[in-house]
Amino acid sequence: MMSWVNTSPLVKTYTLEEFWELPEPPDHSKLELIAGVLYMTPPPGYRHDNAVSRLIRLLSEFLLQSKDTGTLYVPRAAIWTTPNTYLEPDLFYVSAETEARLEPNRRTTADLVVEVISPGSAIYDRNTKADTYAALGVKELWLIDESNHSVEVRILDLDRLIPGALLTSSDEAKSTVLDGFNFTVERLFD
Template sequence: MAQRTTDTMRWTAADLDLLPDDGSRYEIVAGELLVSRAPHWGHQKACVRLCAALDAWSTATELGEASIAPGVLFGESDNVIPDVVWVSRGRLEVILDAAGHLTAAPELVVEVLSPGADNERRDRDLKLRLYSARGVREYWLVDWRAQQVEVYRREQASLALAATLLAGDTLTSPLLPGFAYPVAGIFA
């Protein structure tokens, strides 16, 4: 699972090109290198189910697109691979570069927690602050072990916890008119 490097150096986007193509996921947040191994089956199922629901809604409404694990290149020291994103059609045209990476914040970012203190710190602290600073409008933090979803929404200039949804609740969003998905369906 994700681990902090013990180096004190500041990593950049150029450094990512020098890392091995070994199946690990390499991300940089505030110059800190984060390395993740292949996630648990439950983690991946939650990603697939949420992306499928967002994709079906997007296809029906033609309002945007959902994707699993896209590269988001915010700058030289902030390059991440969120588990799932949703981007409106108009915004996608502006922020998608020729290499197929997002170069600015998608409206919605979903991260599914992996076990371990470093992983929790990465998603609850580092990435929450990054997404907040970069203009993400909504952040869903999914805990497949506890079967709950924390919904953070932009209030003024930052993301704030708006709701903690449990298995009996339904996931909705003002960003996604008419979207409704049972939280239990994420974990079924």
């Protein structure tokens, strides 16, 4: 029997407890919850996974070499807050200082969040999720566009993530959160 999940906020909103009880969609689409509203995005594709894998490698190497004591979280790790918000960024980094302020076993914010934008998730990632990350106090957001081979960097200013640089293949991406972390954008896509 196939289960059906209602994603219309006009029909149903969810608590975290209700959300955690939902069955996984048969096609492995990703379910997320923002202010009780359920969002479903298609499963990532090959190019998406490659960009995430390459960035994991670059960030891991940097964190090891710099002896940074923060933590890099990979796909399926989540940022969540009660009573009704649960997000699974493609990648996120939490500094040791931020981690020390969080409740044990509960990540409610991050210093850096990375979303790889696919054609099926572009509006959701650029608007709904970006606004939610700002409300949660995420300091820096990278939106990696696999179609255009670009990286958009947004920096938190008060309660908004302000669009900064739009970087293309030959440009160098730099983090304001991870001092010294930089790479040429084309390394994510070659």
